[in-house]
Amino acid sequence: NAGVTQTPKFQVLKTGQSMTLQCAQDMNHEYMSWYRQDPGMGLRLIHYSVGAGITDQGEVPNGYNVSRSTTEDFPLRLLSAAPSQTSVYFCASSYSGTGEVPYEQYFGPGTRLTVT
Amino acid sequence: AQKVTQAQTEISVVEKEDVTLDCVYETRDTTYYLFWYKQPPSGELVFLIRRNSFDEQNEISGRYSWNFQKSTSSFNFTITASQVVDSAVYFCALSGARLNFGNEKLTFGTGTRLTIIP
Numbered sequence: 001n002a003g004v005t006q007t008p009k010f011q012v013l014k015t016g017q018s019m020t021l022q023c024a025q026d027m028n029h030e031y032m033s034w035y036r037q038d039p040g041m042g043l044r045l046i047h048y049s050v051g052a053g054i055t056d057q058g059e060v061p062n063g064y065n066v067s068r069s070t071t072e073d074f075p076l077r078l079l080s081a082a083p084s085q086t087s088v089y090f091c092a093s094s095y096s097g098t099g100e101v102p103y104e105q106y107f108g109p110g111t112r113l114t115v116t
Numbered sequence: 117a118q119k120v121t122q123a124q125t126e127i128s129v130v131e132k133e134d135v136t137l138d139c140v141y142e143t144r145d146t147t148y149y150l151f152w153y154k155q156p157p158s159g160e161l162v163f164l165i166r167r168n169s170f171d172e173q174n175e176i177s178g179r180y181s182w183n184f185q186k187s188t189s190s191f192n193f194t195i196t197a198s199q200v201v202d203s204a205v206y207f208c209a210l211s212g213a214r215l216n217f218g219n220e221k222l223t224f225g226t227g228t229r230l231t232i233i234p
Contacts, residue, residue, distance in 0.1 A: 033221070033222075040125075040226060041226060042120075042122075042224040042225055043161075043207065044224070045223075058221065096220075097214075099214070101168070101213070102212075102220035104151065104163040105163070109159065
């Protein structure tokens with residue numbers, strides 16, 4: 001079990017460039033999410049998905065796009081990178097089950113993105 | 117709206133001392149879940165505990181213990197006899213019950229950086 005994998009680990013972009021951060025999980029988890037971590041601000045939710053074909057916005061969605069065509073993959077697209085998007089990005093997944101209990105999220109190792 | 121406050125930005129203690137990390141939350145839900153995650157210097161986030169709003173019993177796991185008090189909306193985390201390996205950033209987080217679409221979203225606090233001095 002690889003768990004949650006993210007690529008790349010590091011990336012430098014110029015302002016205005018676009019790119020896709022990849023996230024994959026092999027645990028058959030229905031729930032997947034993207035966070036950004038900035039100093040002093042904790043982790044903030046960008047987008048999330050409760051299953052293939054179903055996504056929604058989190059707290060800070062502007063400038064980012066997601067899609068979920070398979071259970072395993074949940075890529076995050078930066079449409080036109082800005083210096084304010086310099087951050088560490090974490091992908092996470094969790095089992096959903098059938099009840100009301102939210103299960104713990106498993107996090108990927110993170111992608112450190114710098115936009116110049 | 118949900119909110120989690122971790123007022124302690126950084127704490128340093130000498131090894132073997134006990135240390136308590138504070139977490140205060142706000143929510144309008146009657147059913148909710150509280151979490152603690154650890155982020156060691158290597159950067160990955162590790163799940164520590166989940167508690168639901170109906171279970172106010174304290175939890176102990178080895179040197180770790182958690183005190184949930186609904187009356188003060190707090191879910192504090194204590195490390196007993198701290199060790200250097202406990203040095204990390206600790207996050208408290210809050211989620212609703214999975215009753216409606218997206219209700220299980222996690223709201224994180226800003227984290228407490230704990231440094232254990234040898």
